[in-house]
Amino acid sequence: MYFTYLRRELAGRRRQTIIVAVGMALAIALVIVVNSISSGIKDAQASVLSSVYGVGTDITVTQKAAAPTQGQAGAGPGGGGQFDFGQDAGTSSGGTTAISQSRLSTSRGSTAFADTTLSTIKNVNHVSGAAGTLELTNISFSGTLPDRSQRPSQSQSGGTSTPPASGAAGGGSSFSVDSFSVTGLDPAADALGPLSSVTLKSGRTLAASDDGTNVAVVDATYATSKSLAVDGSITIGGTAFKIVGIVSSTSTDASTATNVYIPLDTAQKLSNMTGKITNVYVKADSSANISTIKADLQKQLPDTTVATQEDLASSVSGSLSTTASLVSNLGLWLSIGLLVAAFALAVLFTISGVSRRTREFGTLKAIGWSNWRITRQVAGESLVQGLIGGACGVALGLLATLAINIASPTLAAGVSSGTSGPFQRSGAAASAGSPGAPGASGLAGGPPGGGFGGQAKEAVTNIVLHAPLSLWIILGAVALSVVGGLLAGAIGGWRAARLSPSEALRSVA
Amino acid sequence: MSLNQNSTVATNSIPERESVMYQLTSVTKNYAHKGKTVRALDVAELSIPAGQMVAIQGPTGGGKSTLLQMLGALDRPTSGSITFGGKDLATLRSAQLGTIRAEKIGFIFQNFNLIPTLNAAQNVETALAVNGVDKAGRKERALEALAAVGLADRADHLPSELSGGQQQRVAIARALVKNPQVLLADEPTGNLDEAMRDEVMELLERQWREKNLTLIMVTHDSAVARRAQRRLRIAHGKVTEAK
Numbered sequence: 045m046y047f048t049y050l051r052r053e054l055a056g057r058r059r060q061t062i063i064v065a066v067g068m069a070l071a072i073a074l075v076i077v078v079n080s081i082s083s084g085i086k087d088a089q090a091s092v093l094s095s096v097y098g099v100g101t102d103i104t105v106t107q108k109a110a111a112p113t114q115g116q117a118g119a120g121p122g123g124g125g126q127f128d129f130g131q132d133a134g135t136s137s138g139g140t141t142a143i144s145q146s147r148l149s150t151s152r153g154s155t156a157f158a159d160t161t162l163s164t165i166k167n168v169n170h171v172s173g174a175a176g177t178l179e180l181t182n183i184s185f186s187g188t189l190p191d192r193s194q195r196p197s198q199s200q201s202g203g204t205s206t207p208p209a210s211g212a213a214g215g216g217s218s219f220s221v222d223s224f225s226v227t228g229l230d231p232a233a234d235a236l237g238p239l240s241s242v243t244l245k246s247g248r249t250l251a252a253s254d255d256g257t258n259v260a261v262v263d264a265t266y267a268t269s270k271s272l273a274v275d276g277s278i279t280i281g282g283t284a285f286k287i288v289g290i291v292s293s294t295s296t297d298a299s300t301a302t303n304v305y306i307p308l309d310t311a312q313k314l315s316n317m318t319g320k321i322t323n324v325y326v327k328a329d330s331s332a333n334i335s336t337i338k339a340d341l342q343k344q345l346p347d348t349t350v351a352t353q354e355d356l357a358s359s360v361s362g363s364l365s366t367t368a369s370l371v372s373n374l375g376l377w378l379s380i381g382l383l384v385a386a387f388a389l390a391v392l393f394t395i396s397g398v399s400r401r402t403r404e405f406g407t408l409k410a411i412g413w414s415n416w417r418i419t420r421q422v423a424g425e426s427l428v429q430g431l432i433g434g435a436c437g438v439a440l441g442l443l444a445t446l447a448i449n450i451a452s453p454t455l456a457a458g459v460s461s462g463t464s465g466p467f468q469r470s471g472a473a474a475s476a477g478s479p480g481a482p483g484a485s486g487l488a489g490g491p492p493g494g495g496f497g498g499q500a501k502e503a504v505t506n507i508v509l510h511a512p513l514s515l516w517i518i519l520g521a522v523a524l525s526v527v528g529g530l531l532a533g534a535i536g537g538w539r540a541a542r543l544s545p546s547e548a549l550r551s552v553a
Numbered sequence: 554m555s556l557n558q559n560s561t562v563a564t565n566s567i568p569e570r571e572s573v574m575y576q577l578t579s580v581t582k583n584y585a586h587k588g589k590t591v592r593a594l595d596v597a598e599l600s601i602p603a604g605q606m607v608a609i610q611g612p613t614g615g616g617k618s619t620l621l622q623m624l625g626a627l628d629r630p631t632s633g634s635i636t637f638g639g640k641d642l643a644t645l646r647s648a649q650l651g652t653i654r655a656e657k658i659g660f661i662f663q664n665f666n667l668i669p670t671l672n673a674a675q676n677v678e679t680a681l682a683v684n685g686v687d688k689a690g691r692k693e694r695a696l697e698a699l700a701a702v703g704l705a706d707r708a709d710h711l712p713s714e715l716s717g718g719q720q721q722r723v724a725i726a727r728a729l730v731k732n733p734q735v736l737l738a739d740e741p742t743g744n745l746d747e748a749m750r751d752e753v754m755e756l757l758e759r760q761w762r763e764k765n766l767t768l769i770m771v772t773h774d775s776a777v778a779r780r781a782q783r784r785l786r787i788a789h790g791k792v793t794e795a796k
């Protein structure tokens with residue numbers, strides 16, 4: 045009787061069933077789409093961030109902006125530094141001098157600090173691990189000059205000066221400037237930091253035994269653009285390094301943090317920054333303690349900028365972040381709103397249905413149906429309406445998500461070096477650190493008009509948005525439709541149960 | 554569930570006109586209407602023997618439906634006692650009244666009150682669903698009951714596909730399928746034209762006779778009322794014998 049009646053009611057009152065189910069379906073579909081897009085966005089942000097900051101990093105510590113007077117050789121803070129072409133800097137032939145020099149210095153936006161900070165950080169409560177890196181930019185200059193006496197003493201101040209075009213130095217001269225980013229890291233600590241998020245494409249990664257040696261691991265994108273390969277060599281700070289490995293980002297769409305990775309002590313020696321680091325990557329023993337650690341670090345190291353992954357996520361800009369905020373604001377509220385509307389629709393339709401069927405329920409009570417039997421009947425109807433809506437909603441949501449995944453929209457993600465905010469320094473470090481990313485200015489350095497590595501305001505990565513569907517999202521959506529149906533059914537059933545059996549005798553007006 | 558099955562079964566199966574089906578003593582029913590109390594029913598003493606066919610007449614608003622509600626265990630009186638099958642309906646809980654309605658009382662309404670989405674057979678089955686009859690038994694008994702009212706060939710028709718007289722016959726089948734002791738009818742022919750009215754009345758009378766029912770029927774129709782063994786008149790809540 046129960047199912048016969050249920051089926052007959054739903055079929056017989058098709059319009060109500062359809063309206064309630066459609067409302068529920070739209071809400072459920074939106075919930076699924078918003079959820080899968082937002083988890084896609086989280087993935088995208090995480091992959092952008094992990095390509096910059098490494099996997100497993102909970103907190104990064106960088107030095108706050110140093111005053112320009114502390115900067116190097118009058119160049120902008122952490123800028124390209126100054127080229128000094130000494131008497132023997134080039135070889136002279138036929139009135140022109142061929143010059144080639146390569147210089148390694150801190151990346152624009154990075155400020156070095158003593159690596160004793162690292163041990164301070166490691167001693168902070170709940171810190172399970174910390175790794176220090178030295179983020180550098182290698183700028184090499186090569187070209188020919190017409191006359192030794194016109195020896196240039198060029199000061200590159202990155203963001204402010206106009207980039208030199210080839211031939212800019214006057215008649216007969218031609219030169220190019222090439223810059224790439226270099227990260228010095230402790231090979232023993234490679235579980236943390238930028239090299240932790242990469243996949244090895246060929247060769248090997250840095251090992252503890254590489255300490256102090258001139259070996260380098262090169263980002264695959266950069267290696268391709270410069271035709272570099274394992275066992276080849278690359279000149280960093282005027283020193284030839286042996287390439288031992290090529291790495292790529294785990295995310296197919298983003299490049300790794302830096303063009304070249306070398307052992308930390310080698311980097312410190314070459315850049316004349318022994319005992320200095322620019323970044324510390326910190327791992328917490330539990331994610332619950334991240335804010336405690338952040339507070340402790342800020343207390344113990346007042347001169348540093350301490351940023352959590354959450355702070356880092358807010359530094360991701362571009363259309364990815366626009367979409368992220370669109371989804372997290374509009375999408376969230378829209379789906380909550382639609383869900384509430386669908387629930388309200390289900391409840392109102394159930395209540396009005398019960399009111400219209402007052403005599404029907406009164407009659408059933410008059411012939412002996414119990415309150416429970418009637419409640420169950422009404423609740424069952426609403427539940428099934430909710431479930432039909434839920435099933436249609438899941439189908440609709442799956443189709444929409446599939447459509448998004450087929451379209452796979454590409455979003456631009458930048459790790460911003462905004463002019464304000466707690467994350468300024470490390471943002472800038474990151475931007476300088478990933479010029480190999482497609483679309484970044486200053487990559488593939490050297491060509492006329494190209495900026496210097498330090499000039500990049502923002503490392504832009506194009507990332508394909510996937511909308512991953514998890515079973516949990518689907519189960520959650522179905523659960524929501526069950527909740528909506530039960531809510532409507534409980535309210536409607538309660539009202540039906542309250543009706544008096546004498547309603548059966550009341551004559552219709 | 555401590556209903557006195559033995560005595561009620563006995564009165565039903567053996568035509569013992571002397572046994573009492575209903576005994577009402579000092580029964581009143583008040584309704585609150587616009588802040589005032591309306592006494593819809595005020596019965597000092599009323600006894601209805603088992604197997605009697607009673608017609609109730611009276612002006613609109615006189616209290617006919619209210620009396621039927623009390624007899625049908627749809628509602629409790631404000632005061633007084635209504636003894637039915639050895640129990641005082643005034644003191645029973647709602648669930649117990651529900652059980653009595655399900656097992657012992659058949660109801661017929663002026664507007665038929667069929668479930669519009671269920672077909673004739675399913676409508677009849679609703680009366681058995683509460684009586685622990687299994688699915689096959691329900692189906693079989695519903696078809697039997699429909700056959701008894703001459704609608705064997707309309708079992709799968711929806712109420713909207715039946716005439717008024719046919720709908721009321723389905724309702725009669727629904728009321729009788731559980732073999733109740735009492736059949737209560739509130740203006741059963743009020744919505745029917747003359748031909749259908751006679752058809753339904755003949756059916757009710759025949760069922761009453763065949764099944765030894767106690768039939769209590771509210772009617773405006775004197776021709777219908779004349780067929781009854783006893784006629785009661787209710788006005789302003791007071792019951793008087795009208796024979």
Ligand SMILES: Nc1ncnc2c1ncn2[C@@H]1O[C@H](COP(=O)(O)OP(=O)(O)O)[C@@H](O)[C@H]1O
Binds near residue numbers: 584592617
């Ligand atoms: N549920 C109710 N609430 C308020 N007043 C009611 C209710 N039911 C009946 N009444 C009143 O009780 C009186 C008797 O009603 P009723 O028994 O329906 O009369 P009849 O069936 O004889 O026309 C009327 O005055 C009616 O207005």
Ligand SMILES: [Mg+2]
Binds near residue numbers: 617618619
């Ligand atoms: Mg009435």
